[in-house]
Amino acid sequence: MPRLPFRTKAEVDAKVDALAQFTDDLSHALKDPDKRYEFVFNEVRHALDQQAAVLDNIRARTNVLLSTATVAVTFVVSLGLLTKDTKPLPVWADVLLIGVLVGIGLCAFGILWPRGGWSFSIGPRITIEDYIEGTGPTAQNINIMYRKLALYLWARWEANGTKLDKLFLRFQIGSGLLVAGVLILILGLLWR
Numbered sequence: 001m002p003r004l005p006f007r008t009k010a011e012v013d014a015k016v017d018a019l020a021q022f023t024d025d026l027s028h029a030l031k032d033p034d035k036r037y038e039f040v041f042n043e044v045r046h047a048l049d050q051q052a053a054v055l056d057n058i059r060a061r062t063n064v065l066l067s068t069a070t071v072a073v074t075f076v077v078s079l080g081l082l083t084k085d086t087k088p089l090p091v092w093a094d095v096l097l098i099g100v101l102v103g104i105g106l107c108a109f110g111i112l113w114p115r116g117g118w119s120f121s122i123g124p125r126i127t128i129e130d131y132i133e134g135t136g137p138t139a140q141n142i143n144i145m146y147r148k149l150a151l152y153l154w155a156r157w158e159a160n161g162t163k164l165d166k167l168f169l170r171f172q173i174g175s176g177l178l179v180a181g182v183l184i185l186i187l188g189l190l191w192r
Helices: 009-031 035-082 091-112 124-132 142-191
Strands: none
Touching: 035 091, 035 142, 091 142, 124 142
């Protein structure tokens, strides 16, 4: 005969009583949630969703930057290949254009290269172990759960924001280099 997890009726009664107390505590906490904590939690979640969209957007813009740089390089190369009767660009313009292209590439790869450390959500383990099944004073209190999780997510939002600022700086440098490349090309065409 298989052994039951409880040996005596007293153990069974104790488990049932503990489960009833847990259910009562949980239902009390759920009956009286403070909607303000829920609102703040939802707003922080929304802010993280927007931040994830901004990250996707900066990466998409970087692809456009690379495409534009590729078109500019194609134009410069076609000047050298198709127009044999005209003078080539001055050497200084060629050297500067190569430097600009390398700079744009470095900025783009600095943005597009995958790196860890981004956080846009909460794993279920934290919520379940600390707030639903936990035994501490914060367990089963939905108001404390909303408050602490909102603060945790906000800290992640700030950490992500620092990383996004660096990506935007790289994008601005790459865009500036693209404009500089066009100006160098124009000056080189006028100089020859």
